Amino acid sequence: MIFSVALVLGCVEPQPQTLTLPSISDRNREVRKAMLGFNEAQFKKECAAIDEVLLGIDLQVDTLAGNVRLVVDTNHRSGGLEGWNASPGQRVVWDWQAFSLDGQALAQGRDEFEVERGSVPQAFHEAAKHLGHKAKAEVWSPSISAFGVRGIPGQILPYSPVRLKVLQTRSAQDTSWIGGMHRGDCSEKVWLETALMSTVDQDDVMQLDQGVWCMVHREWEQSLEDGMSVLLKIHTATMTGSFERETQMEWSMGTPNQLVEALERALSAKPRSRRLTVWSISDCAFGTDGSPEIGIPSRTPLRFDVEILPFQELILSKNN
Known part of the structure; x- marks a missing residue:
């Protein structure tokens, strides 16, 4: 009897047990916790590496948000916009070079962006707010504020702290700058010069006077x-x-007071010109009041594309 009971008990099928697995939210929480721990450790490591490099620099170093470090070249001129630093929403242009902390050249680029709004690294935004027009600076940044977890494929590895050499200029497309120029709050010349630098090859442009530039496209033989x-x-x-x-219009070469001043200067300086472009501030064009009746606002720089055809050349071309 005892044997049969034992046999029966030994043949009892084991009951299934419930296997408790972590929920998806628990797993995500653990992953986030691990990533935060990794990022914090990586951030501290990168900041320590930057601090070590900066120990050998005998210059004023400003610490910005995200532990971004900034050294401004105080010997570099402000480019005619004294007292201006970029504000959120204003447009700037950055010409930059990126280096590893040991000085190896990594990448370079040119970016135009709205401060605190454009899709560029956060270090760009933080430093831009402390820089003026034509300002030079060096920026040291942990990877999280620079090129982050992706880096730049083939150039900057993920999680790389960098040193940036920067030239910042205010963008000629910045609407607040254009509005200030029309009101007379800032220089037309500085704005026009900046606009030309961003649109025209500087090797082809000649400055004739303060506020007048020209470029000759074609010339006559004499x-x-x-x-x-x-x-x-x-x-x-x-x-x-x-x-x-x-x-x-018909014009006798050299006759004064028939053209705007900028065109007189350009045609006098370039008497062989057949086709040329002239850029001018309002003082040398239609005046600071502009010409509202034809649609030219006050204090507005202008572009003149000019073709010069001698009448004797026109007669010859008709006869042929």
Whole structure:
């Protein structure tokens, strides 16, 4: 009897037990916790490496948000916008080079962005707010505020602290700058010079005077002499494209007070010109009041595209 009971008990099928697995939310929580721990350790390691490099620098080092470090080149001129530093929402252009902390060149680029809004590394935004127009600086940044977990494929490895050499300029597309220029709060010349630097090859442009630049596209074989009758075809436009006008006029070369000052200067300085472009501040064009009746606002730099055709050349071309 005892044997049969034992046999029966030994043959009892074991009952299934419930296996308790962590929930998805628990797993995500653990992953986040591990990542936070890793990032904190990585951040401290990178900051310590930056601090070690900066120990050998005998310059003022400013610490910004995210432990971004900034050294401004105080010997570099402000480019005519004294007292201006970029504010949130304003547009700036960064020409930058990135280096490893031991000085190895990694990457370079040119970015135009709105401060605190553009899709560039956070270190760019933090440093931009402390820099002016044509400001030079060096920026040291932990990877989290620089190129982060992705880096730049083929150039900057993930989780790489970097040193950046930076030249910041205010963007000529910054609407607050354009508005201030129209109100007379800031220099047209500085704005126009900045606009030209971003749109035209500087090797081809000549500054004729304060506020007037020109570029010759085609020339005649000989200079056009004073008194020679020419036909001028002039395309006038604002730099922002808000106004355009085509005009033609007969002009005797060298005759004063018939053209805006900028065109007189350009044609006098470049007497062989057949086609040229002239850029001018309002003082040398239609004046600081502009010409509202034809759509030119006050204090507005202009672009003139000019073709110069001697009448004798026109007669010859018709006869042929």
